[in-house]
Amino acid sequence: MDLTNATPIEIHLQTIVNQAGETTKHVFDEPGQLVQIGDTLYFRYSEVDEKTGAKTPVMIKVMGNGDVQLSRMSRQDGINLKLFFSLGNKMVARYKTPYGEIPVETITPKLQFRMKNRPISGELYIEYKLFASGDHIGDYQLQLIFTA
Secondary structure (H helix, E strand, C coil): CCCCCCEEEEEEEEEEEEECCEEEEEEEEEEEEEEEECCEEEEEEEEECCCCCCEEEEEEEECCCCCEEEEEEECCCCEEEEEEECECCEEEEEEEECCEEEEEEEEEEEEEEEEEECCEEEEEEEEEEEEECCEEEEEEEEEEEEEC
16 A cells, blocks of 8 residues: 555544533544555545635644644634644643643543555544643544545
8 A cells, every 4th residue: 555645535524522511513524635654644634614614724643653643723713733642641732822822631541543455444533531721621532534
């Protein structure tokens, strides 16, 4: 399998957010790209806001050791978010907003990644807890299903 060049994929992303006793679900079906550099896989796509049509570039990096990095950069509102996930570990990150930088932490009790080569397809599933300045913000489930 040669993924050194971008391979077009279809992405189905579902996020379930539980904050302050309320649960919300977000679903995106978007075209994307998959690239492999060394033992690291990069998923790139844009989330499209249903109301405004604004596109937010997203990159999910799955490293050879199983750790995952999620990056979202919104030019419209000046928000830059990088989250790190490592099974069973607390990971520190920064959430950049127009009002300053907020330190955030993730704790990842569940992280699974599987992939098939023919056809290229797979799933990334992450359950994590998000903290900001030591306060528990919420519990999240992220499921990314991809097919070439």
